[in-house]
Amino acid sequence: MIVAKDLVKEFKIYQHHRGAFGAIRNMFSTKHTIVRAVDQISFQIAAGELVGYLGPNGAGKSTTIKMLTGILVPTSGELTIGGIVPWRERVKHVRRMGVVFGQRTTLWWDLPVIETMELLRHIYKIPERQYRRNMDMFADLLGLSEFLNIPVRSLSLGQRMRADLAAAFLHDPEIVFLDEPTIGLDVLAKERIRQFIATINSEKKTTVILTTHDLGDVAKLCRRVMMIDRGKVLFDGALAELVSRFGGERRLIVDFAEEYDDLSIAGARIVAKEGRKVTYAFHSNGNGVAPLIENLSRNYKWADISLQDPDVETTIRHIYEQWEGDHSSEYC
Amino acid sequence: MQYRVSFLFDLLANLFSSFTDLAAMIIIFTHTPALKGWTLAETAFLFGLTNTSFALAEMIGGGFDVFQLLIREGKFDQMLVRPLGHFFQVMTSEFVLRRFGRLTQGLAIIVVALHQILASETAAIVVLLLLPVIAGGTLFYMALFITQATTAIWTVEGLEVFNIITYGGNEVLSHPLDVFHPVLRRFFTYILPMAFINYIPVAAIIGKPLTAAGVPPWTAWFSPLFGLGAFLLARRFWDFGVRHYQSTGS
């Protein structure tokens, strides 16, 4: 449904001249630097998928979303969504699409929420029955009725985000882009929004593409993740595969029953020690944890053992740290 | 209430600022009965006509005046994700009612000046002839505003420089072509044919010789045509600009 091929977006940043004739010089100056925010990315997303689009700050996530929503025209490459090139047939494209930019509302600042929804109903020509049905559903899932009569500018961040989400899904779009929909929200609000996205995705088969820095969102919602750094997609696949491939080491936490001088065991390294509690890190290369525990039991008396598998959060931190290292080594 | 007070204040300021232009004109004409063959009433007629078109264009295209702000506040992004034309959305994003001051003033000047120049029977017919001329002028001013707004897509600071386009354009339209240097006269007739927007129709209506432009009076009918042409060109430039829109970083 979404097909992107060698998609590139470059930004031209013009140098600013200061002083008396600065403004005039700015007009005729061709001096500029080029930032390649999205660098030849290719991917395909099928209808009904829920994809997490991840990457560190400045990776190019929002730029990609802006191309997908038809705001930006790609510098080069191909992009079709349901057979349409977004910027070429913008109106047709946005009619079946919804979008939330967590950083900034897409609603009308001065209108009360209910009037916003009414206005959208006219803009998208939503049939009365469909409108009522969705409004009831959102009242339920998002608690919209608490603040229907408040102007958007007076809403709290969490309320505004819920209103923005309702607005994005109001016309039953085929596809919705969510750029950081949980930014700055408390735990409960995040939970509610995740629940909402999951419900709509499974009930209405809406395709959802979601960017976030909250890995709870990813763990909870996304089966598939795409990871981007410096404009390039570096991983695209199942979340489970990401964790097993990049998850790094597992951890074994042992509570020893007695004091020992030498606690080193083959195949694991000590990463923390706190009294008699020692944390080992190890790669389970197919053998699992059994050999380690055997080894421990043979040489030591222990009281308690627990095992930690890498989770999404540590995996992704791990990956970012690796990339960070790669970048700094480039400058050496 | 606060809004209403500031509205009134804006309205007065607006009236006053264009009134000073008129006052300057009257002062010049106290020393001479005619300037390059144009009397006070005739010059005022042209002035009233351009002011009327300018005010109408400002009222209809008020949104273009704030386009830079729409970009900076991310509101243009918001418009681009709605299934409505971006040109239409920007144009209607602001309705500048306070320009009503300039409009009523322009219309008043037209009526008073025409009364001085022509017998009332012909004046009634002339008013009808003025409609396409006012439309042409309005379209032309719209074209100027659209062009200036579009440049905001590339430059944020340097925008004031483009005021030259709008104010320069206004200066050319609101003076009889006769007051300009012959080279400029030819320029505004044959190269950038702004003389056809207001000057030539006005001269034709009040029966002035068109020696400054060197064209026959029937070319006055070009006014709405050229206005529309300028508008359509500006519209294309706008679409070109939107394709190069870069949005903001966050």
Ligand SMILES: Nc1ncnc2c1ncn2[C@@H]1O[C@H](COP(=O)(O)OP(=O)(O)OP(=O)(O)O)[C@@H](O)[C@H]1O
């Ligand atoms: N409108 C713009 N003009 C110039 N440069 C831009 C613009 N938008 C983004 N950039 C640059 O492009 C790069 C990618 O930015 P983008 O906003 O896509 O990142 P992101 O992945 O969304 O980051 P974050 O997680 O911080 O939101 C950055 O280097 C940024 O400075």
Ligand SMILES: [Mg+2]
């Ligand atoms: Mg972003």
